Amino acid sequence: MSNGNMNLTLKVWRQKNAQTAGKFVTYKAEGISPDMSFLEMLDVVNEGLTLKGDEPIHFDHDCREGICGMCSLYINGHPHGPKRAITTCQLHMRSFHDGETITIEPWRATAFPIVKDLAVDRSAFDRIQQAGGYVSVNTGGVPDGNAIAIPKVIADEAFNSATCIGCGACVAACKNASAMLFVSAKVTQLGLLPQGQPERYRRVQSMVAQMDEEGFGNCTNTGACEAECPKEIKLTNIARMNNDFLSAKLFRQEEIHEEQHGGA
Amino acid sequence: MSLDAKIPQGPLAEKWSKHKFNLKLVNPANKRKYDIIIVGTGLAGASAAASLAELGYNVKSFCFQDSPRRAHSIAAQGGINAAKNYQNDGDSVYRLFYDTIKGGDYRAREGNVYRLAEVSVNIIDQCVAQGVPFAREYGGLLDNRSFGGSQVSRTFYARGQTGQQLLLGAYSALNRQIHAGKVKMYTRTEMLDVVVIDGHAKGIVTRNMLTGAIETHAGHAVLLCTGGYSNVFYLSTNAIGSNVTAAWRAHKRGAFFGNPCYTQIHPTCIPVSGDHQSKLTLMSESLRNDGRVWAPKTKELAEQLRKGTLKADQVKEDDRDYFLERKYPAFGNLVPRDVASRNAKEMVEDGRGVGTSGFAVFLDFADAIKRLGEETVAAKYGNLFDMYIQITDENPYKQPMRIYPAVHYTMGGLWVDYNLSTNVPGLYALGECNFSDHGANRLGASALMQGLSDGYFVIPYTLGDYLATIGPKKVDTSHPAFEQTKKEVIEHVNKLLALKGTKTAEAYHRDLGHIMWEYCGMARTEEGLIKAKGLIKALKVDFWKNAKVVGENEEVNASLERAGRVADFIELGELMIDDALMRRESCGGHFRVESQTESGEAKRDDENFAFVAAWEFKGENQPEELHKEQLVFESVHLSQRNYA
Numbered sequence: 001m002s003n004g005n006m007n008l009t010l011k012v013w014r015q016k017n018a019q020t021a022g023k024f025v026t027y028k029a030e031g032i033s034p035d036m037s038f039l040e041m042l043d044v045v046n047e048g049l050t051l052k053g054d055e056p057i058h059f060d061h062d063c064r065e066g067i068c069g070m071c072s073l074y075i076n077g078h079p080h081g082p083k084r085a086i087t088t089c090q091l092h093m094r095s096f097h098d099g100e101t102i103t104i105e106p107w108r109a110t111a112f113p114i115v116k117d118l119a120v121d122r123s124a125f126d127r128i129q130q131a132g133g134y135v136s137v138n139t140g141g142v143p144d145g146n147a148i149a150i151p152k153v154i155a156d157e158a159f160n161s162a163t164c165i166g167c168g169a170c171v172a173a174c175k176n177a178s179a180m181l182f183v184s185a186k187v188t189q190l191g192l193l194p195q196g197q198p199e200r201y202r203r204v205q206s207m208v209a210q211m212d213e214e215g216f217g218n219c220t221n222t223g224a225c226e227a228e229c230p231k232e233i234k235l236t237n238i239a240r241m242n243n244d245f246l247s248a249k250l251f252r253q254e255e256i257h258e259e260q261h262g263g264a
Numbered sequence: 265m266s267l268d269a270k271i272p273q274g275p276l277a278e279k280w281s282k283h284k285f286n287l288k289l290v291n292p293a294n295k296r297k298y299d300i301i302i303v304g305t306g307l308a309g310a311s312a313a314a315s316l317a318e319l320g321y322n323v324k325s326f327c328f329q330d331s332p333r334r335a336h337s338i339a340a341q342g343g344i345n346a347a348k349n350y351q352n353d354g355d356s357v358y359r360l361f362y363d364t365i366k367g368g369d370y371r372a373r374e375g376n377v378y379r380l381a382e383v384s385v386n387i388i389d390q391c392v393a394q395g396v397p398f399a400r401e402y403g404g405l406l407d408n409r410s411f412g413g414s415q416v417s418r419t420f421y422a423r424g425q426t427g428q429q430l431l432l433g434a435y436s437a438l439n440r441q442i443h444a445g446k447v448k449m450y451t452r453t454e455m456l457d458v459v460v461i462d463g464h465a466k467g468i469v470t471r472n473m474l475t476g477a478i479e480t481h482a483g484h485a486v487l488l489c490t491g492g493y494s495n496v497f498y499l500s501t502n503a504i505g506s507n508v509t510a511a512w513r514a515h516k517r518g519a520f521f522g523n524p525c526y527t528q529i530h531p532t533c534i535p536v537s538g539d540h541q542s543k544l545t546l547m548s549e550s551l552r553n554d555g556r557v558w559a560p561k562t563k564e565l566a567e568q569l570r571k572g573t574l575k576a577d578q579v580k581e582d583d584r585d586y587f588l589e590r591k592y593p594a595f596g597n598l599v600p601r602d603v604a605s606r607n608a609k610e611m612v613e614d615g616r617g618v619g620t621s622g623f624a625v626f627l628d629f630a631d632a633i634k635r636l637g638e639e640t641v642a643a644k645y646g647n648l649f650d651m652y653i654q655i656t657d658e659n660p661y662k663q664p665m666r667i668y669p670a671v672h673y674t675m676g677g678l679w680v681d682y683n684l685s686t687n688v689p690g691l692y693a694l695g696e697c698n699f700s701d702h703g704a705n706r707l708g709a710s711a712l713m714q715g716l717s718d719g720y721f722v723i724p725y726t727l728g729d730y731l732a733t734i735g736p737k738k739v740d741t742s743h744p745a746f747e748q749t750k751k752e753v754i755e756h757v758n759k760l761l762a763l764k765g766t767k768t769a770e771a772y773h774r775d776l777g778h779i780m781w782e783y784c785g786m787a788r789t790e791e792g793l794i795k796a797k798g799l800i801k802a803l804k805v806d807f808w809k810n811a812k813v814v815g816e817n818e819e820v821n822a823s824l825e826r827a828g829r830v831a832d833f834i835e836l837g838e839l840m841i842d843d844a845l846m847r848r849e850s851c852g853g854h855f856r857v858e859s860q861t862e863s864g865e866a867k868r869d870d871e872n873f874a875f876v877a878a879w880e881f882k883g884e885n886q887p888e889e890l891h892k893e894q895l896v897f898e899s900v901h902l903s904q905r906n907y908a
Binding site for chain 1: 311314315318329330331332333334336338339348350386388389390391392393394395397398399400401402403404405406420422423425428429432435436437439440442443449451474501503504505537538540541542543545546650651654655657720721724766768770771812814815819820822823
């Protein structure tokens with residue numbers, strides 16, 4: 001436990017909606033306990049604003065335990081703030097010092113339009129998943145769970161990719177606002193597992209096509225996404241996705257074509 | 265009005281299959297003529313939406329988050345039970361059923377719980393088929409671990425993120441149907457009322473959280489899958505957005521509320537550190553597989569630990585009281601949640617609590633690390649340990665975690681029959697939103713099970729029966745009931761926006777939470793509950809006089825959203841107090857101080873309280889009317905729970 005409260009200056013991006021221009025507004029955050037989370041610090045500031053009759057700063061958040069992926073915030077130039085491998089809700093004020101000025105901005109990407117202040121619209125991510133990020137299986141009529149044996153290392157590897165929380169930090173970190181780390185995580189998870197094989201090549205094509213349509217940029221292997229990912233999703237996922245994508249383009253046309261037309 | 269739970273006749277093991285056969289079917293070609301409204305996209309909502317759309321129904325799915333993937337089911341950590349007996353350790357459908365009935369302190373329905381145990385087996389298969397990366401053994405088969413309240417290893421898991429993986433599985437099934445055009449998804453949309461026509465639910469009224477537009481949606485049935493209401497306590501392990509509004513508004517439109525006071529207190533949460541805290545974080549119950557719970561043997565040692573003059577690892581083995589292992593040798597640290605929670609509270613009340621506040625006991629991994637090595641412990645629980653480090657700035661690999669009970673799950677909810685139908689025809693409640701299956705206490709790894717059971721395997725059958733009965737005649741929003749309900753919703757919104765007092769909704773929420781935790785939390789007395797009733801009544805009056813809401817309706821307005829939810833929580837709080845007052849017995853997590861055994865365990869009163877309390881709303885500020893559904897136990901004998 002740390003002691004002693006802090007006084008901070010916040011430079012916060014305020015923007016009414018996607019149609020209105022935004023600007024930085026400066027606020028004081030006073031008497032902040034180092035044990036507060038970053039979002040709890042904003043709660044305190046917001047309570048003060050509300051009591052004055054001002055509009056509170058709007059930001060997305062929900063579970064506040066690092067798993068729902070709803071919280072965002074670009075803090076001092078980093079998605080989810082300065083610490084590695086955590087979300088904003090798990091960032092605590094002990095990571096800052098008394099008297100510090102903190103700059104808080106929304107994710108900035110064409111494919112993520114501003115909702116209000118610090119919140120952006122990430123529905124593009126949902127549409128990419130909808131394009132094929134699943135195994136086509138109906139409820140019921142499935143084999144026994146143990147009928148599909150999966151080597152532990154494969155299951156673990158698939159799990160590592162499956163931990164993506166869809167927060168969008170990878171996009172925010174990327175100079176091209178590329179969504180490839182996000183997309184590749186799902187592609188890899190299902191591509192590694194036997195259940196994902198039947199649609200493997202079709203999946204990667206559909207998801208990549210949707211990703212492009214949403215206006216995300218390209219990957220130039222800079223690695224900022226991996227460095228800023230709160231769940232430490234690896235760049236190797238992108239390599240796997242590229243591999244499957246290329247394979248689909250060069251060798252699997254027939255298979256994909258047939259599937260898209262409902263097979264024989 | 266009499267309550268008919270519609271539990272099928274006949275032997276326990278045949279109830280569900282017979283019932284499925286007896287339910288009416290909707291011809292596949294007719295299914296596309298029906299529109300189903302589903303509110304909430306957690307395990308219950310997403311699985312129901314996907315399954316019903318697969319069958320051919322038109323589904324409209326709603327959530328208040330920016331994406332269906334954010335539903336709070338995603339935060340569940342430990343695992344999901346299934347009676348697979350893969351471990352050859354004596355598990356069976358009957359044993360899972362029995363453990364659940366007993367764990368729920370004989371306040372759940374036999375029929376429902378048996379069905380849950382039966383269906384549990386299919387849930388795992390379904391999730392595996394979707395690509396959920398469950399933990400595997402080196403041989404490639406599914407791994408299991410054990411959880412509180414059972415002596416077999418039946419919990420399937422995906423590290424400490426089982427809920428996340430199960431939800432992403434259901435979300436992917438939902439996505440497939442959105443892509444196929446069978447589900448229309450409405451995100452950032454909050455349900456504010458149910459439209460009831462001739463006694464049947466025919467639609468909902470929603471608020472678009474981006475534009476403030478109050479909209480109406482019609483359907484042949486409405487399914488509420490909106491989760492629990494633990495946030496009535498302000499501090500809980502629930503997501504900040506979790507609320508009771510949809511369920512509460514449905515209650516005010518006629519749906520009975522079942523066992524509202526049944527709250528589960530989870531024993532292993534990170535303790536509260538200060539007034540600023542917005543939520544509590546759970547450390548999965550699975551940690552008690554390897555972690556040992558202890559408190560210092562004497563008050564003097566506890567005092568030194570609190571002051572920091574003594575470190576936990578300096579306390580000699582002889583000076584430690586592993587109280588759960590001592591009192592419950594058969595179950596040890598894996599006793600059910602209510603038992604573990606009460607014992608931690610006793611330690612604190614005995615002056616043996618640790619941490620700066622004194623409201624904590626230790627959960628120690630030193631032995632496990634010695635036995636298994638740090639690497640193995642990290643592989644099993646690493647993400648939880650990391651989370652603990654972030655929040656407390658302490659390293660649980662080096663010194664024991666500090667834990668204390670916190671509100672985690674609500675077993676109460678809208679009353680439903682065996683078909684998951686509320687008493688309002690056409691209005692269904694699934695998952696944590698309903699009251700059923702858990703009884704007075706929920707065992708670990710059973711919430712995920714119920715959410716998915718309801719969504720994947722129960723509602724697709726039972727809903728069809730209702731739809732076949734009413735027929736596919738279109739309902740549409742031109743009916744005057746829609747306009748009327750919408751008008752009332754707008755009035756309510758305007759009333760909230762007109763609140764220009766001096767206190768934020770958040771501050772009222774905090775006050776409500778204090779009252780609820782103090783008087784309706786881990787232990788309750790008649791005196792305390794009567795006091796709380798008065799306090800909440802006064803809080804409600806004050807809220808509508810002095811609350812402050814800023815902004816306007818026609819835009820994103822978190823202040824307005826919060827105020828609406830807090831207003832509903834206050835009303836629910838009143839009902840919870842009434843329910844707790846009425847139930848003059850202890851059961852599960854609901855501990856009435858006046859009703860305990862000589863050894864201090866919860867003492868039930870089966871003669872007078874073996875019933876489900878179903879409350880009927882009778883108008884604003886009127887006392888609610890209690891209806892009783894008598895619980896019938898044909899297969900298990902009611903006995904004092906004993907985990908020694």
